Amino acid sequence: MSGEAIRIEGLTKTYAGSGGQPPKTALDNVDLTIPAGSVFGLLGPNGAGKSTLINILAGLVVKTAGRVTIWGFDQDRNPRQSRAAIGVMPQELNIDPFFSPRDALEVQAGLYGVPRAQRRTEEILRLIGLQDKAGAYARTLSGGMRRRLLLGKALVHWPQILVLDEPTAGVDIELRQMLWANIRTLNEQGMTIILTTHYLEEAQQMCDEIAIIDHGRVVVRDSTEAILRRMEAKTLTVRPAAPVGALSLPDGVNREDRADGTLAFSYPRSQVSAGQILAVLAAADVQIDDLSTAEPDLEDAFLALTGNG
Template identity: 70%
Template sequence: MTNAAISIKGLRKTYRGGKGQPEKHALKGIDLTVPRGSVFGLLGPNGAGKSTLINILAGLVVKTSGQVSIWGLDQDQNPRQSRAAIGVMPQELNLDPFFTPRGALEVQAGLYGVPKSERRSDDILELVGLSDKAEAYARTLSGGMRRRLLLAKALVHHPKVLVLDEPTAGVDIELRQMLWTNVRKLNEQGMTIILTTHYLEEAQEMCDEIAIINHGEKVAQDSTANLLGQMDRRTIVIVPDAPIAELPDSEGVTATLREDGSLALHYQSNATSAEQVLESVREADIRIRDVRTEEADLEDVFLALTSNRSDDPPADDQSKPRRGMHRVKL
């Protein structure tokens, strides 16, 4: 028994070009391992190949080559069993407006062959906060409630792996908090979670491990802590007692004056110590009222790993622009 919830080796997907256009290489030999029981972040800019990879896992897209195993089940040798091991909450609101939430879950369970004695539609509706809407038509639900119903549908067949594709895009704070509470609860029960998001603060807070893909290639995979540790940039922010007349000048330190009057001192910790930075402040006769430090976050890592891009049009993920707290504009 493997310790990997998902194992991907040499995964490639090439889309045929139309009317004289070249082929589109959406995935270029990706190797990826998702540990069991983890909350795993799959990040990348629009067009990186995330949606193609997820659709291959879900059995919606046929890969060009490579090997995919879900919960130890090879996708080619055991296609039905491997698909039954994974549940996907899509980013699109693809609900039948004439089904009630309970009816939608019952139909979904039937499609997966879940016996009636093993169905737990009411428990799932309670989990996602839709018990009081169990008999309301889906067309009457708010956008946030519809997104909760998508999560419920992904859970009806008791999957070992749950994929959340941009789950909080365009939702309010209350729904976002409810969703993450449920995700933590499911993960504590042993479910492996795969998260794609443009809200990088969410990935930084939620994920044990993160993989970043760009142009169909994996450019990084490590624990969240190790990825953040790759960035050596540090910033000391000084709040001065009086307006600054002259910026400190010291080798290895870049000083900038912010709009609020504070002084930001940027440096590389492997070349310059914090003591040297503060010494440059004292030499400039700047009296310190307050001081704080800033370190790199996941956005810095993401931008550093995906900034080298070509002008080729994206091969997939060609959806409308999504709003996010941290988003790379392509």
């Protein structure tokens, strides 16, 4: 292992159009490497291409062009080994309602050719907190339990790389915390984790490194820390009653006089507060008709980081 869990080169996926629709390029010449041992976040809005990328890694979607290397194995030349290195928790719930969690894990382990003596069914049931429900029909499980079972199914062959597609989309806080704890435990045991999310907070809390995908392209790839630093800017916008002259603003504050008569002050939120800027305005006897503040969200991050902001 060269320290890379995944290497993606020139990856393109064009879905054939159906029902009179034109073909859709979901991934456009993507290059990406994901370090072994990391928790890696694939961030992007709906339709960005996250699931397509993951489904290609999982062998569920056939790429149009490019090269994918998983745990050192070329996906085309060594399909069996590359598949064995990866476990995927899909976005949609697909659970057989007539299997108990224990059966579902055993069947899945069988599909992956895990010998009985090497199965970790009970350990996985404990990890996902379903040991009490191990023998119950899956149809009697709550939505949260089913989602945890999906995680368990991704683990039966104890892959080096665990991929989770929007693991916490639409789940309650308790389950989210539990999934996060599970993911951390697995990562501490050495598993490389790749997760997609459109929650910035999730990426912030969980991921060491992030790639932001938009319209099938990787627009940013950096450590979470570095991305957050770049997104630190907040903006205070005020509408003064009359034109405003020179102001002595705190260090780090940038003033922009906009054509609509408003003043926009951008400032690093860890160093300056809106109150400090308002105090400067008050000291200069500026009368304010209206004001608002804005924090960058994921959308702003895309714009700022791609240079379209």
